[in-house]
Amino acid sequence: MNTVFQKLKGDRVIWMTVLFLGLISLLAVYSSISSLAFKREGGSTMHFLMKHGIMLVTGGVIMYYVSKQQFTIYSRLSQLLIGVMAVLLLLTLLLGSNINDASRWITIPIINQSFQTSDPAKVVLIVYLARVLGKNQGEEWTLRDVLIKLMVPVGAICGLILPANFSTAAVLFAVCMIIMFIGQVPLKHMAVIVGAAVGMFALLLVLAKTTPGLLPRLDTWVGRIESFGVEDHDANYQVEHAKIAIASGGFLPNGPGSGTSRNFLPHPYSDMIYAFIIEEYGSILGGLGLLLLYLILLFRAVRIASTCTKPFGALAAIGLGLMLVMQAMINMAVAVNLVPVTGQPLPLVSMGGTSVWFTCLAIGIMLSVSRGAEEQPVPTSPDVKRPRTALA
DSSP states (O other), rough: OOOHHHOOOOOOHHHHHHHHHHHHHHHHHHOOHHHHHHHHHHTTTTTHHHHEEEEEEEEHHHHHHHHHHHTHHHHHHHHHHHHHHHHHHHHHHSSSSETTTEEEEEEETTTEEEEETHHHHHHHHHHHHHHHHTTTSSSSOOOOOHIIIHHHHHHHHHHHHTOOOOHHHHHHHHHHHHHHHHHTTOOOHHHHHHHHHHHHHHHHHHHHHSSSTTTTTHHHHHHHHHTOOOOOTTTTTTHHHHHHEEEEEEOSSSTTTTOOGGGGGGSSSTTHHHHHHHHHIIIIIIIIHHHHHHHHHHHHHHHHHEEEEEEEHHHHHHHHHHHHHHHHHHHHHHHSSOOOOOOOTTTTTTTTTTTTHHHHHHHHHHHHHHHHHHHHHHHHHOOOOOTTTOOO
16 A cells, blocks of 8 residues: 555645545446446446446546646646637537537547537636636736636637536636636636626627527526426426435435435436435535535645645646636536536536546646645745635
8 A cells, every 4th residue: 555655646645535536436436327227228237337446547647747847838738728729619509419408518539539629628728717817926916908818718718618617617617717816817807707707608698699500508407597496397306306315315324325316316316416425425424525515626726726836736736726616616506506507517426428538637737736845945035926815
């Protein structure tokens, strides 16, 4: 065990947190997948379990090798890839696989593997934003500079994600605003940006009402908002059954394999896996325990940011950590009926395909920053520029 820890460079608490999340995922997916396996594989759960296990293992390999690189290399890579991500998102909207009126997936030729282009785009945008803010750390930001250097890439990526995936675009935009605040962009400029974004989105909604097909999922968004909090069993089928699963779980664990909601809860292995975990492991161990793991991940991201001597590394670590934890919080909030249904998976826990890889990629970059911070002494000079004192 000591030999393994010696090879795993970077924040070891994050390594252990990821390990626990992966183990929880394997147990929960294996227990919840029976109904899906019966429909598609004649009753065998091993196909889905092996596929998910392979994704987790290969994701761990990606995380390991990404963490071993100098984190500064990702600054340059983000500059090269930000345009590629915009093109991929555009191709996805025009030519991607359409499921439930949402073009989110594109298929890689030859290997015939589909993936959501928004997953790598999120990582690239956050790292790119950290690069730009880091290179301009300590300089006075004008509104023109903010619009050209920051909001053009943010607006392009979020705008291309928006038509097919509103929740992902909204979360990514919020994370970008937080990174900009930490990166010392003046609040008056950020207020202008947020106001302009709200105004443009309102205008887009008006245009979508008069131009059918502009936002194919508009009716879905409106329906989810209108049905939120309304006592309508048919309209809130997912949430109602998630609450039944949570109530069945109680406070203490019932044990793995004891959950019955797998037979009626929609997507108990992905979107609603948090409710299923509570049903089998209880509100204390399953609910609060899982929440604690994500809070630990966020705390370690903040700690990495506070110890990193380079603004780029600090901003990249806190940005990627925020993105993952906010996604987890939204998934949990949906399961307990605090926010409308969004379709956000639970990072590293929900059964998924390539999204596991890009989650591991993000964590690998955080670990790379952590390793770099451990190897470099903290400067004592008062002239060193750092992000906002909240993380310094």
